[in-house]
Amino acid sequence: MNITNPTPVQQQAIPHLLEGKDLIIESQTGSGKTLAYLLPLLEKIDPASNRVEAVILTPTHELAMQVVKVTESLIDPSSLKVQALIGGASVKRQVERLKLRPQLIVGTPGRILELIKLKKLSMHYVRTIVVDEADEVLRLGAKKEAEAIIRSALRDRQLAFFSATVSSELRSWASQWVQAVEEKVKVAGDAFTPSGIQHYYVMCDERDKIETARKLYHALQPDSAIIFINDSELIAEVQEKLRYSRLNVEALYGDADKQERARVIQGFRDKRFPLLLATDVAARGLDFPDVTVVLNLELPVSGDHYLHRAGRTGRMGRKGVVVSVAARNELFIIEKFAKRLGIRIVEKELYEGHLINAGNRPSPKPPVNRKSPKAKTQSYSTSKTSPRGSMRKGPK
Template sequence: MTKEIEQFTQLGIGEALTAALLEYGIDKPSPIQAEAIPPILEGRDVLAQSQTGTGKTLSYLLPLLQKIDAEKKESQVLVIAPTQELAMQIVREGEKYGAPLGIGTIGLIGGASAARQIEKLRQRPHLVVGTPGRLRELLSTRKLKLHEVRTIVLDEADQIFQMGGADDVRGLLKGALRDRQLIFLSATLGQDVRGLADREMRDPVDVGIEPEQKLAKLTQHLYFVCQERDRIDTLRRVVRHYNPQRVIVFVNQTETIAEVEAKLNHLGLEARTLYGDSDKVTRATVLSQFRSGKFRLLVATDVAARGLDIPGLELVVHLDPAADSEHYVHRAGRTGRMGRKGLSVSIVTDRQAFIMRKFSRELDTQIVERALYEGAVLSPEEADERRSGASRRTPKKPANPSSNGRNISVKGSAAVNESGQNRTSSFDSGTSDSAHGEAPKRSAAPGTGSRANTGKPSAPAGRGPKSGKKQPNKDKGAPKWLKDKRSAQDPSQQ
């Protein structure tokens, strides 16, 4: 059961570190810190499991900084981290709280100059933080000496094993003292980690802060179903709706990162990428710009984003679903850290929706389906109901595409023309005149001025032979014999 601790001094943390914590607004330990700090101060081996973003780094860093003897110029603590970013975050924390105590810290990571790191090692830093590959490399060349290291920490231990660092870790443990203190920490502790703990630890203290609750309580988990081609547009709509300052977008394949970045920038969403194999300077620059708000969306894979601590990160989006529930835990753990609210959104196709239901069961957490409709986030049922209502309210378009907005009826029915007068149409078909390229056949109506079926104009009403108008003389200019013949045939000419 979690202890109710109000101050770090109650845990045995000295005044110097307590004062440094207050400068950064930290005045009360988190549950994992309250449970882990006392046994670490006692020198016990510790196996700690707690949700991502609960303060695990300070839970081991504070007691170890207090135990370091700054007067001795030797490396006393080794911290192993799975990724460069997490290692450098630990270095920053070590420098922040250790420098006032005279404690030197060094980061040994791949992608950086090994020569410079070797030069700094000659200064005998007290706290060494690094990634498994680089640490093992420096140990094999005898540039890194562990015979004085009293404590070894595996941060995000399960991820170290998943990334193939198990052999490097075993080699580092063999190069250290037999009576060293071991501390393993992670949000999830798999069989590999527990197996190593059983072999290497002596009577460890098992610290579990609600281990069944693997996700932060204040983080909301949603998923949206769309077609494959609509993933990017759905992401755009999610970002526009929630309007967060910063977003991490997770993808599964490194090959697709550049394409996603280009599409997001084309839509006006400032995006940059974080590659797992980028050099140290590039990665540090991208993260620094992301933290300072120079761009809004960081597109990354699980490896690149593992262990990132972005203050105030409000939203993470799984553009591709996580590989399994443990990967989902670490992705979602980037938001909702240290008691803050967070939001985790997955974008899946209809065939992938079962993955969300599977994660929900395995993590005992509600991952709820939602739909976007007219700028609102609704349940699928509410969205369908609104679409149905809008469909009923929308008037049907005229059947005649060339009627230019006039309400034209089919054969024999009354219609209203643009002036609002009733007229009668007798189309032989419901298609428009222009549809066939010819005038429709109509019955001639008196006074309408319409054409007859022959295509000849009909006589205007009130005119014609009986109106008294003189008709043209057809015999004018004809020969005499023709005039006589016509006169004989037409008695009216006589």
């Protein structure tokens, strides 16, 4: 994979996991967390085993399939098998595939628990459970399912929680299960987001946000970009307006069916279209290495959501730009995000198709002083036939 040096999170997590320690890891988005837990997990699995030895829980279908894809790039499928168990797919087909005896399961808590209850998936030999994007697992209401899965495994199993943001709720929840080694891995000082990302915002009226986003896209000219909105009910309207402006854009949102979401994700990765319009379903864990620009058409609902959206660019040390389109009454939200995340969000403005620092428009050129030709003098007179008062003054 042309990776020659471990990232900081890999340096800190891998030794603990190889030693069998429980772990809570907080590390920036795009910092290499997947390999940080996947490599030691695969190292410890017995290829000769015909039982499930490890389980990875993810909050979304898309993240589960991404982890499966990374796993498949690392293993010899003739000796080690991985299977995805996600909601929305055929239970019957998944049960049939479990007969192939995979050693590693990756999936969403709801579907995994469903198959445990159906006695189609045994947790008796599971030695390691990883909860990826653990704060999102809690936020989406999968806490009870995750707890039931953990209880179904042996008491001496290893637990690891990974997230870009470890909230007090997550820390309290995880601590009930483990006496964990907790590591906060930060890169480039104290900032939560990678140092290669530049953060900007542009002010406009609420009604002009879509047009402003279109102009920003043309000004930045990215090969690959994501526009984020909050409300999935607005997806169709925003997509139609962007397409009317001749932008090649597809939409990714949670209410779409599994096949449609998979088609859009793969098409975006294959560069069949340069612009992805998405809700926060695309902000968690998904790896789009070619994305250079993230546009917040609607401001995220919290600093953590800002962090995860921003993490879709600038991954693994690459450069990236995040631009938020804000109305005047939203400026305090921008300031709150900057303080919460320890970043500087710079105001910019659009000028003649370019993104410039606010207030730095060039001074208008003085008008050219051209001497006007002297007006010809005209004389007026009245004749006997001219009516009284018909005389007009000539031009000055």
